[in-house]
Amino acid sequence: MVKKIKTEQLQLGMYIHDFNCGWLDHPFLKSRLKVTDEKLIEKIESYGICEVYIDTQKGIDIADAPTKDEIKREIQSRLRDVYVTEVETDCEVPIKEEIVRAKAIRQEAKETIKSIMNDIRFGRNIERGKVEEIVDKMAVSIFRNQDALLSLSKIRKIDEYTYAHSVSVCALMLAFGKHLGFKSQELREAGIGAMLHDIGKIKVPLEIINKRGTLSDEEIKLVREHVRFGCAMLEETSGISETSILVAAEHHERVDGMGYPNGLSGDDISRYGKAAAIIDVYDSMTSNRSYRNRIPATDALGKLFEWSKLNFDGRLVQEFVRCIGIYPIGSLVYLESGLLAVVISHGIKSLLHPIIRVIFDTKKNSYIRPYDIDLAQESDESGGDMIISYASPDQWNVTPEIYL
Numbered sequence: 001m002v003k004k005i006k007t008e009q010l011q012l013g014m015y016i017h018d019f020n021c022g023w024l025d026h027p028f029l030k031s032r033l034k035v036t037d038e039k040l041i042e043k044i045e046s047y048g049i050c051e052v053y054i055d056t057q058k059g060i061d062i063a064d065a066p067t068k069d070e071i072k073r074e075i076q077s078r079l080r081d082v083y084v085t086e087v088e089t090d091c092e093v094p095i096k097e098e099i100v101r102a103k104a105i106r107q108e109a110k111e112t113i114k115s116i117m118n119d120i121r122f123g124r125n126i127e128r129g130k131v132e133e134i135v136d137k138m139a140v141s142i143f144r145n146q147d148a149l150l151s152l153s154k155i156r157k158i159d160e161y162t163y164a165h166s167v168s169v170c171a172l173m174l175a176f177g178k179h180l181g182f183k184s185q186e187l188r189e190a191g192i193g194a195m196l197h198d199i200g201k202i203k204v205p206l207e208i209i210n211k212r213g214t215l216s217d218e219e220i221k222l223v224r225e226h227v228r229f230g231c232a233m234l235e236e237t238s239g240i241s242e243t244s245i246l247v248a249a250e251h252h253e254r255v256d257g258m259g260y261p262n263g264l265s266g267d268d269i270s271r272y273g274k275a276a277a278i279i280d281v282y283d284s285m286t287s288n289r290s291y292r293n294r295i296p297a298t299d300a301l302g303k304l305f306e307w308s309k310l311n312f313d314g315r316l317v318q319e320f321v322r323c324i325g326i327y328p329i330g331s332l333v334y335l336e337s338g339l340l341a342v343v344i345s346h347g348i349k350s351l352l353h354p355i356i357r358v359i360f361d362t363k364k365n366s367y368i369r370p371y372d373i374d375l376a377q378e379s380d381e382s383g384g385d386m387i388i389s390y391a392s393p394d395q396w397n398v399t400p401e402i403y404l
Contacts, residue, residue: 001056003065007049010041015059020306021049027217034059047220048258050310075302082321082351091145095329095344095404098148102141106152109134109167110160113195117163120202126237128192135191139174146175147345151330151401153283162201162209165283170195172279172324173247179323180275186243190272193234193247197276200230200248227252227261243272251276254311274313278304278320281312296390297328326351327387332400334391338363342403347376356387357403360396370403 002017010016014035019028027047032055035041044052053068054060066074112134116126141149153168173194177187201209204226208219215223231249234240250264250273257265259277269277285300295303301321308314327333331343333356341356353376361368375386393400 002053002068003056003062004051004053004068004071005062005065006051007045009062010035010044010052011060012036012038013060015055016052017055018053019049020051020053027215027220050256050258071306075305078305079302079321082318093144095145095148098141098145099151099401099404102148102152105137105141106149106167109138109170110163113163113166117199117202120199120233126196126233128237128239131192131195132188135170135188135195138171139187139191142171142174142178146178147329150175150324150328151404154286154330161287161289162198165287166195166198168283169197169279172283173276176275176279176320176323180319189241189243190247192240193244193272194276194279196230196234196244197248197251197280198226198230199233200226200228203229224260246270246272247276249273251280253277255313256310274316278312278316297331298326298390301326325354327354330400330404332391332393332396332398333387334389335385336388337385339385340391340396340398341373342400344372344404350376359403360398
């Protein structure tokens with residue numbers, strides 16, 4: 001049986017099943033190992049890992065520790081209140097109209113961040129005007145229909161992770177800031193900070209950034225320094241606002257004080273930093289990396305809720321779920337009937353019941369003529385069908401965005 005315990009409860013003879021720390025690349029070769037040395041426990045604590053899952057069949061048990069299934073049910077219960085919330089739909093244009101423009105904007109944004117990083121490599125300063133111009137274009141697209149730009153964030157190559165991640169974090173920050181009611185200048189400044197939040201990684205050797213194996217202690221320390229490197233660059237750039245710098249400076253801080261680089265906690269972290277932390281982790285978990293595969297958005301949101309007791313602002317996590325939806329637009333989902341569908345719109349009454357476009361029959365292993373279903377409606381066409389889980393586009397050789 002797998003149970004969750006606090007790190008301080010670890011004992012010799014326990015078997016760690018998972019470190020439960022998606023926001024931190026832990027310095028261990030394996031995620032599953034037997035605790036045979038007190039120094040191992042000290043090392044786990046030193047990396048800010050507050051909770052771990054243990055396998056009681058392979059090591060010592062703790063009688064009153066909650067099981068993994070109990071934790072999952074608790075998270076689902078907490079999420080349910082968010083899921084049933086009525087969704088506000090304020091799109092100016094349909095997604096099929098905006099997605100063509102969004103593709104061009106996203107490509108321009110990737111080229112912009114590449115150009116900025118190349119400038120830094122050759123000793124040139126950050127051109128603030130370049131960043132402002134593309135952030136403004138992204139913001140306009142977000143206001144026309146945020147789902148167009150956000151749905152494209154899942155399309156990326158592993159070798160362009162840093163560029164694509166910067167663009168996606170910016171898009172998510174603009175959408176989240178809009179949802180939270182940021183004023184126009186505040187939204188622009190937060191977007192600039194999000195676009196440049198990882199700019200300091202240009203000072204970290206590429207072989208460490210893209211390393212497939214586990215990072216050493218020294219390599220982890222160097223990777224963590226990207227925050228200080230980036231802040232120094234932004235502070236030296238004329239016209240970069242305090243809001244933009246806070247986004248970059250605090251996106252790895254955690255409300256329990258176990259983040260970095262300054263170990264800030266609670267209200268010492270700005271609202272911009274707290275929002276950036278949620279967004280950065282969400283996009284990282286839902287993206288393929290050179291050393292790990294992405295996880296479904298539903299699982300990532302569940303992890304954010306689980307970690308909000310320690311790492312994140314719980315209220316902001318709830319608002320983030322309301323902003324992007326439990327089934328983000330462009331997601332491929334598996335239905336109880338065996339059909340595959342692409343989520344094309346959030347449900348009006350509940351985030352659990354989006355509008356979907358059915359495209360594939362897994363029982364017949366064949367494409368079908370696409371048709372739409374509003375899962376909130378008990379129509380004859382849907383027959384009461386429901387989403388069972390996410391589906392892998394790669395597994396089924398499906399390109400979801402072409403159906404939007």
